[in-house]
Amino acid sequence: RKEVEQDPGPFNVPEGATVAFNCTYSNSASQSFFWYRQDCRKEPKLLMSVYSSGNEDGRFTAQLNRASQYISLLIRDSKLSDSATYLCVVNRAGTASKLTFGTGTRLQVTL
């Protein structure tokens, strides 16, 4: 079983739609949680951190459920520019910069 599991998609949604991505992690020692965004043939970039209390950044909302070992990302009012692969990422305590990435969920926003 992979340490971080995501639905690979693709998710094809029209502009303006709301879309949600889910991710589960298997290691209960995981300490920190993030969503990274990766455009086609480019490097990953941090989108946002994920906190137990939930956090929001503009049209993006991230949630963490430690009991269920579940992370989510909600994108409201999707834009064409949101088309990318969204990587769910966890970090275990004491593992320095070792981030464990999911396979990513591909989002395609269309007109």
Added chain:
Amino acid sequence: DAGVTQSPTHLIKTRGQQVTLRCSPISGHKSVSWYQQVLGQGPQFIFQYYEKEERGRGNFPDRFSARQFPNYSSELNVNALLLGDSALYLCASSLAGQAPNTGELFFGEGSRLTVL
């Protein structure tokens, strides 16, 4: 300000050859990590170096090695290349030895290795 720079950007090798990939971190960043990203997968951790010392190693064979220089740049070496080593090799830098709270690793654009 320059971001993380990697070279070469693309390269083609044949099975059994050796390859060296290079990375220069963001100025002031002392930690460099290497990740392998196979097509259709997320990046997988290979190594982390901080202050020229290895701080972490992923589940990769001994054919993979790395080092960090006094100027914090880094090299990743892969010996006896296999077809399965074909991937995008990403270098990431961060300010400190650990980035657990912010999770912010700054990635370079990667070196795309094809093994024939």
